[in-house]
Amino acid sequence: MPLSTDQQSEIDQARAGAQATLRPIAAALEEVLFQALPVLDHGFVRVVDYMGDDAAVVQAARVSYGRGTKKVSEDRGLINYLMRHRHTTPFEMCEIKYHVKLPIFVARQWIRHRTANVNEYSARYSILDNEFYVPKPEHLAAQSRLNRQGRDAVLGGKEAERVFDLLKQDAERVYEHYMEMLNEGEDGQPLDPGRSGLARELARMNLSLGFYTQWYWKTNLHNLMHFLSLRADAHAQYEIRAYAEVMVDTLRRWCPICHDAFMEYRLGGAHLSKTGLAAVKLMIAGEKVDQKSSGLNPREWRELMAALGLG
């Protein structure tokens, strides 16, 4: 489990202190507020704050003075309409803040989403913990031969064993040398009082991309859904998808109506190209269409067939 006793007690303390507010609250999200939801072997996602709820989206779309007395069903209709017609600004009126612990190589993918606010733990200023990611055997996949950016079947037997050994041994060794260069013992005392220790901002470069870092990450509901639509997608690397899936669940607790609209119109739907749409029209008219006659290239054709469940 990723938390020390001190950390867990800080979280428990924060969860103990309810106060009164006039702001809208999301009860189901309050239930898990501050709690570390585990991801991968040492990581977590914690919601540490939020602003707004489903009704706040509706309020912003209407530029209204109060919460209104509208029915939930009307809110749902409006939210579905906004989502379908890409009226994105009302979704920007809700905000959520996460504390995330994640391997550095995942952080490097994640940070490419620029429309968020980030404070990362500084390895220039502090010393990183000795925690690194090792995939579970079922995620130790071979390089795909078809898709240069994908995975194939899981490695097995001796090859898997060898990979586990290399990952662990190298991580342990680079961490040991990191501490030696810093001249830091595990007890916080210098290993050798006669040495100065290398600057932290330099020593960190000996650590590998599997080590865990952590950050505060804050974004609005629209950008969160955009992030999730890309990172909870089957094309995303498994390790970042593991985070995205936990976050989809926090979305459901926070804004359940927006969550449903997101599943219906974004994650669950399909985008057809002009040529793909023409092919679908022919198919509905009962005509026979194959890749050649469709005008799509083989890869696009395969993608269309997959979307239509005709693969």
Added chain:
Amino acid sequence: MPLSTDQQSEIDQARAGAQATLRPIAAALEEVLFQALPVLDHGFVRVVDYMGDDAAVVQAARVSYGRGTKKVSEDRGLINYLMRHRHTTPFEMCEIKYHVKLPIFVARQWIRHRTANVNEYSARYSILDNEFYVPKPEHLAAQSRLNRQGRDAVLGGKEAERVFDLLKQDAERVYEHYMEMLNEGEDGQPLDPGRSGLARELARMNLSLGFYTQWYWKTNLHNLMHFLSLRADAHAQYEIRAYAEVMVDTLRRWCPICHDAFMEYRLGGAHLSKTGLAAVKLMIAGEKVDQKSSGLNPREWRELMAALGLG
């Protein structure tokens, strides 16, 4: 006062419903939450939601697990340090949402700050109210002769009277014609059942820039302070400054330590150029410096003298 009875009752209702939350709260801001703080003749600023407080800035800077047990004085020291050294990301971890009613020409200046989320009342979809801005006599300033972007003394006597007459008469006339083109009576019934009425998205172009619009505007604490540093500044047009000043007060209620740091390091300070700094060094050494010997041009010299209170 800018609110109808319905609007005020919606606000009262929202203020009636306190609920429990585990999130940090800003008690002084809760006191005015949802309330319409008046600005200009028909405008207002209302805080409709917020996320975070002073401690949340500190928490993000430390990437910490809980609220911590640090003293307020330590928080203040860290916040001052962050502000002084332009470590802006922790300030991005707090967010505030306003409902603002403002003249369209003010909205056009305001919207130039892009790092915010906005939902504006749609004159494509709805009908604008018959409310337009007329300056108070003490703000009816003449064009500055020195500064093409500034104001001079206040207009008086007949010239002022004439301006008031023109502003009011034109606004009343364009609104009347707006309603006529829409074929809308004040009772919501068509003026003439035999006419269709011009599309709202077209009719609106007859309204002038002094009419009021309204929007939800949400931004983070860092961007709010940047906005305020430009718009609460003496160089800003009076009408937008009137909004900024009310917002500075909401900042004080929300995050009092950040507010103080903002007044000390941003609004209250001065930026010296390389040449200006060299001149100041000479002055401190007791040497006589004038515009020529300073190397500054006349305008920069005047600005420096003003900053040093030597004007």
Added chain:
Amino acid sequence: MPLSTDQQSEIDQARAGAQATLRPIAAALEEVLFQALPVLDHGFVRVVDYMGDDAAVVQAARVSYGRGTKKVSEDRGLINYLMRHRHTTPFEMCEIKYHVKLPIFVARQWIRHRTANVNEYSARYSILDNEFYVPKPEHLAAQSRLNRQGRDAVLGGKEAERVFDLLKQDAERVYEHYMEMLNEGEDGQPLDPGRSGLARELARMNLSLGFYTQWYWKTNLHNLMHFLSLRADAHAQYEIRAYAEVMVDTLRRWCPICHDAFMEYRLGGAHLSKTGLAAVKLMIAGEKVDQKSSGLNPREWRELMAALGLG
């Protein structure tokens, strides 16, 4: 035509001075560079600078050292792939800068796209020209009864005449009073040497939203296509669509392969929801589906039928 002799001569002069560069050039775009492409009655779009071309998108996607020796057909394949799979960052590597003259109400819609750089002509600093938009008779549409955000049939006869009269008379009057308040004659001399003239930043509020403003507007290729996908769409207000359509043509001249991919995968395609996709699968399987059995609401069903050409 929107240009004065001086303005046209400035443009002609700029078009006269070709120079050598090592940067990629877009020959078809150079042909119209700086030229004012007319839009509406007094507006225009001018491309004033650009950076990159189709190959620059490919180069960025490959992080390559040179222009490469790849064939155009490979570039097209890669660009189509990037567009289809929402790999948007390579499209951000090209940039274009426009000078646009447009009615203020159009500018207010346009500015909602925040991911662009803007410098607008300042009515705080300068005096606006006496030019305002009057729709052509074929665009003088009635308010739609079905869609609060849409237009219906064109107004005719006396109603149209009356609207034209009101629009013109009001615009002429507010401009005349604007100049009177400024105390500015058409010759640049004060109307009355004994008066001060109202500050420009105040007088401007008497102008209506149909007056023309102008700005420099710069954005990258990805954001341009996003803008065009929303503003060249049939749901956009006609007046902004008129600008978007001219800009689609500049896109074609600038990056023809990206333009084709944009037409194929964005403008020409359709997005199906999860439920909509399920209905399409049934239709392809030859089953009879109607609105009720589809699970879509009536409005969504109409939208799906329209997308499939079955309306």
Added chain:
Amino acid sequence: MPLSTDQQSEIDQARAGAQATLRPIAAALEEVLFQALPVLDHGFVRVVDYMGDDAAVVQAARVSYGRGTKKVSEDRGLINYLMRHRHTTPFEMCEIKYHVKLPIFVARQWIRHRTANVNEYSARYSILDNEFYVPKPEHLAAQSRLNRQGRDAVLGGKEAERVFDLLKQDAERVYEHYMEMLNEGEDGQPLDPGRSGLARELARMNLSLGFYTQWYWKTNLHNLMHFLSLRADAHAQYEIRAYAEVMVDTLRRWCPICHDAFMEYRLGGAHLSKTGLAAVKLMIAGEKVDQKSSGLNPREWRELMAALGLG
């Protein structure tokens, strides 16, 4: 030197092909266009494209139709004014694109500047080269005891030797194991035809933060100067500062007037707090001020003394 023969020949080829353009050009920047300007032991900065020049800033500020016939001295005056008064939007009208090769830990600092466009070489898709950063002896600094985020004197003798050994040995070993896990030989053939090889997206996590990556990075002139003001500053880590300094030189070649204004008003100046400004006023008036009487805390007092050259 960081380039292979193929890479250098791609660059040479790109530099061979001048073409005619109507766009503004920056002659001094064209001289080094595409060339790899070396940074650190294996890194470089290459300008691969640009848009605009000093005059383009002026043009945007004036929203003008042509290049104008203004004198350079007037352009300089206006640019200085814009810089001094934080009128930042005209600087956003110029754009520059770099190709940068840099250690991953530097990339992780750099990417925190979000207002830029980035395409990074994908270690998910491709195999990283065997190149890692080793500091020169004069940059192998000890951890500062005063400033947790700073460096102290250079390590010497045996301690330095040991650090070099560890950095090199660990980097060589993790790279060797990276290739072994990938089952990749240096010749591009599998090391062992009987094995599958681990997916690239997983194997990369064995590499350490000292390895080089590369990206295309594009930003506008305003954001570039903001980046440089933070990263060419003495508080920045040496390794990123080394990049920033080379980029300051490209700024000088590109927009020399803006460069000078940047040095005068940003890099070369000083910001005084309200209390610091009050102390300076007293000093100029000939009064004796010390830390206590100034009202500044000791650290702020030291910073003020340093800015005034009175340290």
